[in-house]
Amino acid sequence: MSEESIRQLAEHKLIILHLLQKMGIALSNSEICQFLLEKNYMDYFSIQQYLTELVDAGWLEKSWEQNNTRYTLTDEGDEIVNYFLNHISEHAKNEINTYVQENSKRIRAEYAVTANYFPEINDDFLVKCGLNDDDGNVLMEISVSVVSKQQALAICRNWRKNVSHLYGTILTSLVKNTEAEGGGFKAKEQNFPAPVEEETEEA
Secondary structure, three states, rough: HHHHHHHHHHHHHHHHHHHHHHOOOOEEEHHHHHHHHHHHOOHHHHHHHHHHHHHHHOOOEEEEEEEEEEEOHHHHHHHHHHHHHHHHHHHHHHHHHHHHHHHHHHHHHOOOOOEEEOOOOOOOEEEEEEEEEEOOEEEEEEEEEEEOHHHHHHHHHHHHOOOOHHHHHHHHHHHHHHHHHOOOOOOOOOOOOOOOOOOOOOO
């Protein structure tokens, strides 16, 4: 492999990492592909190969939500991008910034309610459920470890269908002593998305 090919390979991986860094939230495989293919940075099969290699390197974390594969930038991946940022062309940086400015609000709105599960080394599954406001600020995050994929899927499904009730119930339980002592706690108002239809388990 020529020196130019090695340089291009490194830049392509950094572009993927930088896209996730600038967006600040998990992106689906299709959203990553849409940007990279539209801008002619690489072909579909190269994208899949690079995503796999970035996960294997520990720079991206792979999760599943509503039968979609999503990728999140890890702390190590963030450090890599910051260290090698000058290896990304200014043209690519500008295109990423423009894409984020034009699409961030839409994507964040779609991710107002999140529910992901991650396979762990011991064959358990870690489920992470979250709720964000319209600006992408986290209102609530919970993590639960379960012993089967079926349980993980059930938690994700129920969180999405009942997020308004669960959010209120959990907050009430956590702050009831504060309220009794006159703490005056008040949860942020949130327009909850309509419950989603039940998803089937991925193959």
